[in-house]
Amino acid sequence: FYYFTRLCLEKILLQCILQSRTLSGADAINALRPFYFAVHPDFFGQHPKEREVNENSLKRLNGYLENLQKPGFRSFKPTQLTFYVRERDPNSSNVQESFSASGFRAVSFTLHTRDLLSTVLDILNSCSLSTEHIQSLNANSQPHKDAKSTLNRPIKWDKTYYSFTGFKDPEEELEQAQRVETTLISWLDDNEASAVKKLKKSLPLRKELERLKFELSHQLQLSDIRWQRSWGIAHRCSQLHSLGRLVQQRPEVLKNVKGRTVVFTDRSGMSAAGHIMLGTMDVHHHWTKV
Structure with missing residues (x-):
């Protein structure tokens, strides 16, 4: 009876979360961090078949998550995904180190949700991963009724999204371009001392x-x-x-x-x-x- 009551309370709590607030793109990535550690292709180097399956499924999953955040996007097709999930070590408290290096299992599920929070919960539950950490995410988030005002804002993914997907981080590219790009002022600053030295030498x-x-x-x-x-x-x-x-x-x-x-x-x-x-x-x- 105790476990049944706890399960009901958890479902009610999660339902309240769904109704009371939305999940941002960064929160979704953070919430899926245990999932990424469990299925990331880099951990399947000795298993090329499973690695390829996870790579393809991650690409499709990331596309699904991106579509969820596009303003006005309503055409969702059920997406069936298969992942090879590394088995957890129950004695480890560290998220990254709690997965076994050898054991893994195949998990298949179909996504048909229309919001990030429901999608994240479906993914974690399908892979038998904990959802308790979601309750502490985005504690200061605006209510769902205020979320409409943020729909037109550009998507700002967490840095882990780009490391897992291999996509280019636009902010990082901009920083690199700014570091590489030489302006007239920076060029003058860099060459002023050398120019003065050469001028004196040529007098x-x-x-x-x-x-x-x-x-x-x-x-x-x-x-x-x-x-x-x-x-x-x-x-x-x-x-x-x-x-x-x-x-x-x-x-x-x-x-x-x-x-x-x-x-x-x-x-x-x-x-x-x-x-x-x-x-x-x-x-x-x-x-x-x-």
């Missing part, structure tokens, strides 16, 4: 470049000296040194450059604007042919 070369450019422009009476490409400071100094050696060795060939613009580029010649183009790939003696 003597920059002064040397300005000196050579000024002296050659004044000596040859040039309008300007330009570069068509963004060569480095050292490369530009080397080109001006080559032009300076040509001035010393063949000053007569440079009489006609007065008032013109000299442009260091890929090929030697004359531009349509009348600029003297000096190819940086040529030996400076070849510039005399321009």
Whole structure:
């Protein structure tokens, strides 16, 4: 009589829970934690057949749970599932360690419920797993009449859902993207010290470049000296040194450059604007042919 009374009270209590509040997606995952530990495919590594059955059934179960939380979703088809459930060790109090590594049994059941709480209870009861922990879940949940206002909120699954199903966690992907994505501000912060160091190191070369450019422009009476490409400071100094050696060795060939613009580029010649183009790939003696 005692056990019969207790069973009746448990059914009445669970029925009150069903009528008084709804279960969130995170609560459902937490409530099914003992079930996941009992059927997760990772624990069936030495039993490939049973592992495959549990993998397929978990995918279908997760799809069913997702549909339950879709706003306005009403088309539910009964879903028959089969799981191989690891046997529990009655002497262990730890949920994760309370399952035997070798013994398991096949359990089949059909889901036809239309809310998360009923579905969770059906799953646990079908697998002969305890439902006592459900009573403490979501203790501060809003009544069912207030739950309608939350239907349009995006589903936020518990982290264990993604580890069990293999689906990608959108929050984790967003965090990774934010860590990987480089913004202008972050790039400047990361490279500021290096840029300042390189600038200080290049100051003597920059002064040397300005000196050579000024002296050659004044000596040859040039309008300007330009570069068509963004060569480095050292490369530009080397080109001006080559032009300076040509001035010393063949000053007569440079009489006609007065008032013109000299442009260091890929090929030697004359531009349509009348600029003297000096190819940086040529030996400076070849510039005399321009």
